[in-house]
Amino acid sequence: MMGVTAWTYLLVGASFLLYIVIAIRSRASSTGEFYIAGQHVPPLANGMATAADWMSAASFISMAGIISFSGYDGSVYLMGWTGGYVLLALLLAPYLRKFGKFTVPDFIGERYYSQTARLVAVICAIFVSFTYVAGQMRGVGVVFSRFLEIDVTNGVIIGMAIVFIYAVLGGMKGITYTQVAQYCVLIFAFMVPAIFISLMVAGTAIPQIGFGSIPDGEELSLLARLDGLHEQLGFTKYTLGSGNTINLLAITFALMAGTAGLPHVIIRFYTVPSVRAARQSAGWALLFIAILYTTAPAVAVFARTNLIDTVENKSYSEIPRWFKDWENTDLIAWVDKDGDGRVKYRAGNALDPAKPSFLEDRGASGERLLSNTPTRNANELYVDRDIMVLANPEIAGLPNWVIALVAAGGLAAALSTAAGLLLVVSTSISHDLLRKWLRPDLSDRDELLAARISAGVAVCIAGYLGINPPGFVAEVVAFAFGLAAASFFPAILMGIFIKRMNREGAISGMLVGLIFTASYIIYFRFLHPELDTVENWWWGISPKGIGTVGLCFNFMVAGIVRSFTADPPAEVMKMVEEIRLPEVK
Amino acid sequence: MSQDSDVARQYWRKNLKIISLLLTIWAVVSLGFGIALAPWLNQFQLPGTEFPLGFWFAQQGSIFTFVILIFVYAWRMNRLDDEFSAGQDGQ
Numbered sequence: 046m047m048g049v050t051a052w053t054y055l056l057v058g059a060s061f062l063l064y065i066v067i068a069i070r071s072r073a074s075s076t077g078e079f080y081i082a083g084q085h086v087p088p089l090a091n092g093m094a095t096a097a098d099w100m101s102a103a104s105f106i107s108m109a110g111i112i113s114f115s116g117y118d119g120s121v122y123l124m125g126w127t128g129g130y131v132l133l134a135l136l137l138a139p140y141l142r143k144f145g146k147f148t149v150p151d152f153i154g155e156r157y158y159s160q161t162a163r164l165v166a167v168i169c170a171i172f173v174s175f176t177y178v179a180g181q182m183r184g185v186g187v188v189f190s191r192f193l194e195i196d197v198t199n200g201v202i203i204g205m206a207i208v209f210i211y212a213v214l215g216g217m218k219g220i221t222y223t224q225v226a227q228y229c230v231l232i233f234a235f236m237v238p239a240i241f242i243s244l245m246v247a248g249t250a251i252p253q254i255g256f257g258s259i260p261d262g263e264e265l266s267l268l269a270r271l272d273g274l275h276e277q278l279g280f281t282k283y284t285l286g287s288g289n290t291i292n293l294l295a296i297t298f299a300l301m302a303g304t305a306g307l308p309h310v311i312i313r314f315y316t317v318p319s320v321r322a323a324r325q326s327a328g329w330a331l332l333f334i335a336i337l338y339t340t341a342p343a344v345a346v347f348a349r350t351n352l353i354d355t356v357e358n359k360s361y362s363e364i365p366r367w368f369k370d371w372e373n374t375d376l377i378a379w380v381d382k383d384g385d386g387r388v389k390y391r392a393g394n395a396l397d398p399a400k401p402s403f404l405e406d407r408g409a410s411g412e413r414l415l416s417n418t419p420t421r422n423a424n425e426l427y428v429d430r431d432i433m434v435l436a437n438p439e440i441a442g443l444p445n446w447v448i449a450l451v452a453a454g455g456l457a458a459a460l461s462t463a464a465g466l467l468l469v470v471s472t473s474i475s476h477d478l479l480r481k482w483l484r485p486d487l488s489d490r491d492e493l494l495a496a497r498i499s500a501g502v503a504v505c506i507a508g509y510l511g512i513n514p515p516g517f518v519a520e521v522v523a524f525a526f527g528l529a530a531a532s533f534f535p536a537i538l539m540g541i542f543i544k545r546m547n548r549e550g551a552i553s554g555m556l557v558g559l560i561f562t563a564s565y566i567i568y569f570r571f572l573h574p575e576l577d578t579v580e581n582w583w584w585g586i587s588p589k590g591i592g593t594v595g596l597c598f599n600f601m602v603a604g605i606v607r608s609f610t611a612d613p614p615a616e617v618m619k620m621v622e623e624i625r626l627p628e629v630k
Numbered sequence: 631m632s633q634d635s636d637v638a639r640q641y642w643r644k645n646l647k648i649i650s651l652l653l654t655i656w657a658v659v660s661l662g663f664g665i666a667l668a669p670w671l672n673q674f675q676l677p678g679t680e681f682p683l684g685f686w687f688a689q690q691g692s693i694f695t696f697v698i699l700i701f702v703y704a705w706r707m708n709r710l711d712d713e714f715s716a717g718q719d720g721q
Contacts, residue, residue, distance in 0.1 A: 127696050134700040286668070327704070332697050335697050342689040626638055
């Protein structure tokens with residue numbers, strides 16, 4: 046019988062080999078192939094690639110955990126990160142595909158006949174992509190260190206090397222076909238444990254049905270039982286929200302508009318052969334994403350119930366081994382506040398500060414001791430939310446190869462997203478900055494070389510950020526959506542649907558949206574975190590949802606400024622009419 | 631030429647009609663059923679299951695609806711594109 050580590054080496058090694066073989070077979074030979082895969086990608090394949098591009102380490106590893114710990118309130122992520130595709134498919138993707146060209150700043154720059162607008166778009170695209178990619182590289186390092194006992198730095202370097210090979214060699218072409226493979230790996234790795242657990246807990250192979258059923262021989266449904274457990278332990282009911290409706294609406298909408306405005310997702314729709322293919326491929330993309338996104342809430346319920354059943358009021362000595370394994374990797378901590386040797390899991394933070402810092406010594410029951418001050422509430426347990434996906438197979442006692450599969454899936458999710466983001470950075474530099482601004486006389490061959498070099502440099506910077514993550518990365522990633530919602534999304538939307546929208550209106554709208562959203566976030570998250578509560582928020586909207594307000598300001602300012610400035614030039618208005626019409630076959 | 635732009639204007643108007651209908655459904659299902667009306671809907675259960683209805687819309691139903699909306703849009707628009715090019719050929 047093979048151990049977990051052997052299985053992990055085997056599965057991760059095999060998947061990496063597959064990515065490299067694909068990379069070598071799909072090298073790019075022109076900028077068209079490097080930027081947009083020569084527009085030869087079939088809609089179904091583009092759907093898979095988009096799904097892998099979109100589903101990051103956070104979707105794969107953290108999302109089910111976030112939902113598991115926040116219950117109904119976690120729905121904002123489920124709806125926000127899928128609902129954005131409807132906006133993308135109906136309002137943006139077909140027209141941007143009709144427009145053609147290579148990048149999002151291309152569209153902004155030409156539609157608003159302004160290098161300033163192009164430059165603002167380039168800076169936004171690079172900023173959003175880098176903050177996002179640092180998180181992916183970190184995810185790669187974490188998976189390596191948990192499952193293969195390789196330290197984070199070496200893990201990140203291995204990940205960089207793999208991305209380097211297929212992004213620099215193949216550009217969009219290489220990335221697209223590796224992403225197709227990565228989608229298959231990650232969805233298999235997510236679904237297998239979910240189906241196993243659904244069979245064990247709910248007696249059905251379909252998790253989406255299982256978590257809304259009554260298990261055989263039980264009186265209560267899973268959800269009713271979990272609600273009961275939550276009430277008993279002092280948490281709010283799992284299926285009920287915190288009740289701040291305005292805030293939930295604002296966050297959901299900001300995530301939706303932000304998703305539709307993220308450059309690495311939009312750029313995928315430039316790679317299909319036609320406008321029709323762009324529409325269809327958006328449908329496929331969301332279908333492939335929905336498989337994971339509708340399973341995650343089921344996993345969240347199974348894992349939450351399992352966790353409470355396994356640890357609550359059990360003595361430390363009788364708790365299964367996985368608890369101690371994850372305690373040894375700092376993701377679980379227990380402080381025996383009442384000295385009875387039993388784990389009490391209640392609402393509230395058990396520790397102050399909330400993240401545990403471990404000492405060398407062991408306590409009376411054999412638990413790791415902490416330097417944190419225990420808080421005054423009854424909760425004795427700290428659980429990192431990432432455990433819900435990473436440790437779920439162990440908690441449920443699944444076979445070794447399933448546990449190993451989770452590692453390969455997490456890596457596929459992180460690498461595919463990282464590659465997509467790095468391509469945005471590289472094209473922004475070689476195409477938008479060099480070719481379209483600084484060196485218009487650049488030949489195609491030189492531009493391709495510049496694209497490869499900037500991809501290579503971007504991989505190295507991303508790796509550096511992954512090894513030395515600035516403390517604010519996690520915060521910033523969440524707000525990338527707010528910024529995209531307040532800037533890119535309205536600018537592109539008005540560019541297509543309001544023919545008379547002009548340069549002055551669009552730029553002032555983007556600037557107002559960006560500055561308002563960024564200042565609100567910086568004020569509450571970085572300058573005065575102690576004021577970051579619902580009483581101080583404007584209209585009760587948290588910094589996560591403020592992008593929605595920024596978006597409204599963007600529209601208003603753009604409309605007002607447009608009304609007393611000159612119409613766009615005739616050829617721009619003609620271009621808008623042009624992208625609205627179907628292609629001539 | 632004027633007939634040409636007439637066909638184009640009609641095409642665009644139809645497109646806007648389809649978009650507004652589908653986006654209305656999009657908003658009602660997610661922001662409406664999934665959030666604003668969820669507490670009230672939770673008194674009912676999704677028929678045949680034990681899901682509180684509002685909770686189900688927020689975590690499952692809205693996502694299924696989104697997928698269907700995009701495919702419906704692709705199908706309707708691709709048909710409209712065909713009509714449009716047929717209309718142009720007939721000039």
